Amino acid sequence: MKKEKVSKAFYLMTIPMAILFFIFHTYPFIKGVFYSFTDWKGYGDWNFVNLRNYLHIFKDKNVISSYLFTFKFALAATIGVNILSMILACALNAKIRCKNFLKAVYFLPYMLGVLIIGYIFKYIFSNIIPMVGSSLGIEALSNNLLGTDSAWIPVLIVTIWQGLAFNTLIYLAGLQTVDTSLYEAASLDGATGLKRFLKITFPLIAPFFTINMVLSGKNYLMAFDQMMAMTNGGPGTATTTISVLIYKKGFTGGQFAYQSANAVLLFLIIIFISVLQLKVLEKREERVGE
């Protein structure tokens, strides 16, 4: 194949950016991997310790429980957000009044930072709901949920509240591509309601489902802001996600290298999950498409 000429300008557009990216993104990443094999405290002398940090992770209850919690949380948030946003998108896609206004209202949370939303909801859960709960005599609501085993539920609610907007919008875009004449045909076949949704609508918006699952799955595995605002990882370590753990312990001298190892492990897990998700979902999409 004859090589076409490539103008220098194209190199100018990419190479400097690539170099900067390497220095400030890839290089720290490599360094992190490097640290994970040492006992460095972030200052002073260090030694290589081979795989010690990694082996230790599997014996450390804090780390294991934070991984378990993060998976549980990410799974619940991903499923919750996607189911609710799909319902919401279908509702908003129906022939309703004030459609644009309603769409605008439901998209609003996307614009607001999770930290502040977390603070507002923390107040609601720890001061308003117990007050309302005890005046109505509802035992389950009269205590601050954030101080119980169920502390993760308020955190989940905030996450869903904020995450719903984006996914709904994506599903809406998907639903708008669905040809309404298909519905008419379906209703002639007697397919209505849920059946119609599963048989006709869902397969058509499957690609959008894939986007949403992958994006939200990855996001929620990284959850940080909402915990910092609402529970600070507690009570105990009940809502400590991996991100929170790395932040809280990573800067503590003895654990700088150790938490670097944890971060590397997190990276591997994210890659594994993302690839797996893409594979499974794409396969399913193909099958649906047939």
Add this chain to the structure above:
Amino acid sequence: MMGVKNASRQKKNNIVTIILFFFAALVIVGPLYLAIIIALKTPDQMSNILALPNSLNFDNFVKAWEMTDYPRKFGNTLFITVVNLVFTIFTNSAAAYAIERNRKKRKIFNALYYYFISAMFIPFNVLMLPLVKQADVFNLDNILGITFLYIVFGLPMNTFLYTGFIKSIPVALDEAAKIDGASPIQVFRYIIFPTLKPMTATVAILSSMWTWNDFLMPLVLLSDKKHQTLQLAQYVFQGQFNTQYNLAFASYLLVLLPVLIFYIICQKWIMSGVVAGSVKQ
């Protein structure tokens, strides 16, 4: 027959409308309403939290404004967001253009494409510890530094978005301009960049929302009070707000307000922008 069917459908849709309004009011507007009335009250009006305040009281806002040094924090956050936005749009779209158009001609561009795309899988938390260490060497723990990092860190996602879009722009367009004597930079400047507009809107919104609302990166990088962002300032002042919830909520609202105003003005544009990019892929 037809008439009856239509009428019943009309009725059904009204129910959906009502339900949607009900949930919008309860779930979305409710918490914000609470935040607003609490911010407008004085502590002694708090006995009935849900009730409207007796009179409009903006003292909390004034106090929060002074306490958190709002104008400076606002200026910082705006600076980061706007500068990041401008640089991101120009540099990242140009890089994506060069990569997409030359992927088949030179291996290096193809390699760069995969390099950036694979970097999307590296979450910030993984870089955090070494990056904080590096911040000392490169002097990044200030506003300029963090803005710079945002521009660099947005690259993988934006390359992904832009290249997908550029693929759909026919190469013939470039060729025609080239024959007219335009340099690659001119082609990009006058032909490609304007065509990219829908995707640029997406990138603009996604990256602005990211930088405006980000908390973790400012938390670990910006320690000097003068350089803090609005989000970080809320975290920092959390301890000092104490049980002065009225004051705290006024402060939260001051952070949310610019975004709310911006959203009300550009709402349509924002919603279509977010969809354009995300769905294109």
Add this chain to the structure above:
Amino acid sequence: MNMKKVIAVIMAGVMTAGFVTGCGQSSKSKSTKDGKVQLEIFSTKPESAKTLQGLIDKFMKEHQDISISLTSQADAGTILKTRLTKNDIPDIIAMGGDATYTELQSAGVLLDLSDSGFTEKVQESYLQMVYDVNKDEEKKAYGIPYATNASGVIYNKDIFEEAGVKVPKTWTEFMEVCEKLKAAGYTPFELTYADAWCGLPAWNSMATVIPEKGFTDARKKGETTFADTHKEVMEKYLKILNYAQEGFLGTTYNDGNAAFAKGNAAMSIQGNWAISEYIKTNKDINIDMFAFPSTDKADSNTVTSGVDVLMAVSNQASEEQQEAGKKFIEFMLAQENAKQYIEEQFAFSAVKGVEQDNETVAGLKKDIAEGRVSNFPDHYYPSGYDLAAILQECALNFTNGMSEQENIAATLKLCDEQYDAANVE
């Protein structure tokens, strides 16, 4: 087209605003500006921010050539460690004599103040406490002890009077008091366990008295375990929880302080640092403190007291800044300023000749004068050992209805595991 112009104008505005507000400069702010030495003081005690600011203002009036800014924020320990990691040490640090101090000191970023003449001004015993937490217990003053705290039980005198109970001296009396208060319809304790650290004071009071002396050293060498020595501590710790208000695990420090100040409970297990918070809510609150009655031997129960605030100077700061920092410490150590600090904070002073005579802590005076004082055991635990989270989990088990025996065993096992995990070396 107009849109473009508008955007251009906004952009220009933003850029100038940004540069004017000083984004241009590095955050390692220049050591001098307008001929003034610039100092940053980092305080890990948000409660004392107001007092410190007052003293700083006074100092700046006396020293026109020095400009000081105060940084005081939530979760200060983590923030400080983050700043250590990026080598951005504040010029002066006002912090507790705890594991975070040990970490800064062993990282070698603190200035040795042994020869500055400050050490003669403070009490020997507190200086010793600082030496104790130095790496290898080096006898050098990298931090000057300034204020000390006292942790025990804070009680509402009015409620005690109404319920007809007296200050308990022993554990048995203590439990009787709780029973009587409960019977009279009062909530004995206001606990604020939503903030994890609030679970520590009760542990700290008991863990120095109940287990045999020398535990911390023996544990460090791995000669003993929490499980072998802290069973009684845990039993009593759980007893206390029985007398706490409803939903104590969901009560934050701030909310709980407000509730206690309003008289919702008779006692709170806190230190003197909480008093200024109570007074913020209720100026007229009638309170006092007593030593936590850990055991039935009244004489062996102690007030837990440690270095609440020590002053350290960064050796990373410029020479001018170091000099200015020393000047500030000298100013803080002056009798009237030290007095002002402890009066506003209801703390005790490490400065010789400065005494606390506020009524709200009067109950502790005798114990302190007679030397029934012990340091916070958690100051000797390794940094990164999150005992607060463990105790919060224990309280969570308690509210979930786990049996006492099971909870004690689980918690102490966790204590040991985490202790070993924190010592990854």
